[in-house]
């Protein structure tokens with residue numbers, strides 16, 4: 001999503017978000033992420049105004065004092081930025097790819113099923129299986145912090161069963177053009 | 185309703201996790217090996233946090249890290265990293281060379297018999313913010329200064345009055361935001377009023 005993304009060319013405008021809309025966003029995020037309101041208050045205090053940065057292809061990046069916090073594609077789910085996820089790793093459910101997949105992930109490739117099902121990979125257990133189109137933190141074998149954020153293309157049980165083709169679409173990853181933007 | 189003690193206790197927010205990011209490649213330090221500046225990253229970490237350096241790069245750590253990857257795959261990864269690094273270095277070298285070869289042109293332009301303007305072109309190659317520089321010149325010389333496009337469509341700073349000598353001096357002295365501009369890259373040009381000839 002953020003390959004070849006240049007703020008000078010791909011941002012069409014910045015507006016402050018109306019307070020009624022801010023309330024809706026806050027409620028949506030609290031229902032979508034695994035985070036309590038007290039912790040979320042640290043990330044985005046209620047009194048502080050959110051800015052919407054409108055970008056190409058219906059990407060909306062939301063910033064607080066210029067720092068990107070989360071983003072959305074069309075009216076899809078809210079994704080935290082990777083830096084925010086590093087601070088609060090449990091806000092998204094976790095999947096893990098094996099070491100061999102890391103360099104492909106950091107080149108922006110979507111993650112193939114075998115990367116999750118091999119010995120170095122991991123998926124949530126069957127009783128916590130994730131449906132398709134769930135935002136996930138993409139962790140990597142032997143690493144503490146997430147290397148990327150993705151959207152499941154197949155349910156996690158299906159990834160196990162099918163075991164070929166793309167299982168998780170990569171949305172943002174270490175070193176992509178969103179990672180490079182620390183202030184917008 | 186009377187609240188019990190448990191209800192009254194506020195929920196404690198979870199504190200954020202502290203992550204050490206590499207000052208060289210910006211990744212969490214455990215991911216430096218996948219960047220394009222691994223050698224410099226390691227040098228930096230060794231100075232910044234020797235304990236962590238040992239944790240990541242000691243013999244045993246390197247053995248453990250390979251994890252489930254086959255030996256051939258690990259070798260391929262190391263080769264790729266070295267290649268990536270060499271490529272990034274070559275690119276940085278080329279960029280630096282280009283930068284050092286680019287010139288800053290300071291042009292004294294005669295507007296009419298007494299009036300001159302000074303056009304400065306090429307400062308952006310040395311990471312000078314042109315708008316800030318224009319403002320700085322305007323203040324320094326108590327005159328007008330602005331960023332405009334020249335005939336080639338490139339940005340340049342135009343300062344009212346003949347200040348070419350002063351600007352050369354400022355670059356030589358490395359004043360403020362001009363400190364990264366090498367004085368050897370300055371070219372001084374003089375443009376006489378063409379219309380005045382007729």
Ligand SMILES: [Zn+2]
Pocket residue numbers: 206207208209210211213215216219221225226
């Ligand atoms: Zn690094």
